[in-house]
Amino acid sequence: MTAPSLPPSATGLGRQGWILVLTLASAQLVSWGSLFYSFSLFVVPMEQDLGWSRASINGALSIGLLVSGLTALPVGIAIDRGRARLVMTVGSLLGASVLAIWAVTDSIFVFYAIWALMGVALASTLYEPAFAVLAGRLGARYRAGITAMTLIGGLASTAFIPLTQLMIELWGWREALIGLALWNLLFCAAIHLVVLRDPNRKTARQHPAPETKPAGAGNSGGKALMRQLMRLPRFWALLMAFVLYSALIAALLFHLVPMMIGRGLPMAAIIGAMSVIGPMQVAGRIVLMSLGRHMSSAAAGRIVFSLMVLAMLLLWLLPTTAVVMIGFAALYGAANGVMTIVRATIVPELLTSEAYATVNGAMYMPATLAKAAAPFIAALLWEWSGGYDLVLMVLVILAALAAIAFWLAGTPARAAE
Template sequence: MTASSLPPSATGLGRQGWILVLTLASAQLVSWGSLFYSFSLFVVPMEQDLGWSRASINGALSIGLLVSGLTALPVGIAIDRGRARLVMTVGSLLGAAVLAIWAVTDSIFVFYAIWALMGVALASTLYEPAFAVLAGRLGARYRAGITAMTLIGGLASTAFIPLTQLMIELWGWREALVGLALWNLLFCAAIHLFVLRDPNRKSARQQDVPETRQAAKPAGGKALMRQLMALPRFWAMLIAFVLYSALIAALLFHLVPLMIGRGLPMPVIIGAMSVIGPMQVAGRIVLMSLGRRMSSAVAGRIVFSLMVLAMAVLWLLPTTAAVAIGFCALYGTANGVMTIVRATIVPELLTSEAYATVNGAMYMPATVAKAIAPFAAALLWEWSGGYDVVLMVLVVLAALSALSFWLAGTPAQAAE
């Protein structure tokens, strides 16, 4: 099934739809902010306190992201089978437990072990499972729901980077981790446990979800994937997202050390990074205002190109406060729209069947690339003695990912 056979988008989510979207969005804000964006803020304090190298600290992150990628497909299958409540609640509880253990460990081996578990938490709580829940429960209205959810979720870095840094400065990095653990335990787990409980879920899905999506069953996943893997646009899209994921992961988890190394004070760095969230939201508002006048394929081509520009700015210009803010604005705009593109491009260009399973299969290699990239960037930094070579490699990744997405085709081509 291609874009030509998808039902028209519905704009009204209804009261229950809005409750689902807004509560999931609030949990996404906390999950992204505490489990993902906060990591880079702990690198320097842990280096100073524990004497661990930057590469070894980022190695644990790589293990977590690798496990997240390997877990993406089973998580998608479980959600397609109606187990979203169990998956996302356990994920939040596991994330809280990992943060609490991280706060008391002095062992690099324990640190690596708990980040392997964190990978399961990431796969179970972040955007992909939430997107799948909205796609399954909102049916034809899923794009409106996803866009609305990401408007709130996009503020995660804006809210939690300054909040986490403040907790580190006031309490210390270990106590800050305990605070983040409580957010996941008392807020995210509660939302997933109570909001995702819907005794009428099965009948609601049968009424809302298009007939072809009702017919999609996990048992047919292998045949469906064989059909998709025969399409050149599938591989072009896959390569684009693999390279983009590697770029974003390497950049995100090295941006604070990079700016510190280039002489920017921490208040300026925090201020610049706080621009990312609002610009993500601004990009999504623009995309939402355009509605059906701009397809996900066209939006993707624009933002992939915008990311090339952002990386070139960071690489070629001296890292002043103005350049840092400008880069974060470009990055935030592109990455904000990219989140929606990533969530909607598969139904538009490939298939609307078995949404969570196909997404999990497609983004598994992208998440593996995301896992390797921060560690590889740290090794490259150590080898080259600075971030200039790292940035040059990231510019190349941005250009290749943009080229691959441009080659993936348009909705009209996909329907032929």
């Protein structure tokens, strides 16, 4: 991480703040790369070795993503109660255990069971719990810490997609899973155990999380606010945009490798193109930060959704070549990188700054359900149609509908008072 890549305010983190941010960011890079991005690389080898269908393999992923969404709330509560060290350490240990069992299983039932457990590991180790830790421990400096973390974590696919594919080619897919398990056991779990220290209540009172409302503020008031927002067309438009976008990204991410293999693209070209995604995610975030207040979240979101439509059209209409894949990866990476920030800031801008957690929670569950179902449905479409042409057409439609929904939410309406 070089200084020009960081926002100016990041320099105020201090030595202890930097230790916390950089170590957690390194663990995020490994967790995302080994637990999340690696899945698509194992689909084809498992099909060939075990004879399982693509739909059945992706069904386990859907179960994991669904459990991850359902587990997010209790994980957040535990972290708010000062259990971050326990939650994230156990999450990494659980992720390592799931990868190790996956490596030796020949049973589809065991595969589904361990991916349900993987959902708990995902909820306990990825961005949301890490963001909560930084928000609670860095005080007013938490925004700089979160920005630095996303810049490093955004390179997870760049680092681990080539690394995982290399391990598969050299050792085999089962041995590669053991290698990923060791990364989580020896690196991530160790970082979470050693670096995270659960703050005592006195420290927590002296350094409360920024912009946090008193306990109970989101109960009856939050429910009344939700009833008001649900009468607004722009609330439903924004909700629909995020649901469709989540379905699109999940289906695309976990089918992209087998999709490109089916179109005859060499694995080296696929891995090279996918390695572009991480740097472009980081580049998109840096550009957005450099614009600062000159670009609203609504304006950034309109660009993001438009770029995603363009990326999907590129993938659907043009011949499948390495150059086309690199162009797609660049557009996809830049758009998805900025989307992480847009999703965190769009609700206060377009809807309300009150009961932030309640409003976001109301949007999170439908998006999680869509994310969980999309890879499985895409696999069913692939099996039914005999190829990925129909799947790609559906993904283009999803991208277009998501863009239209976001434009309807953000362009004509002013933010709620």
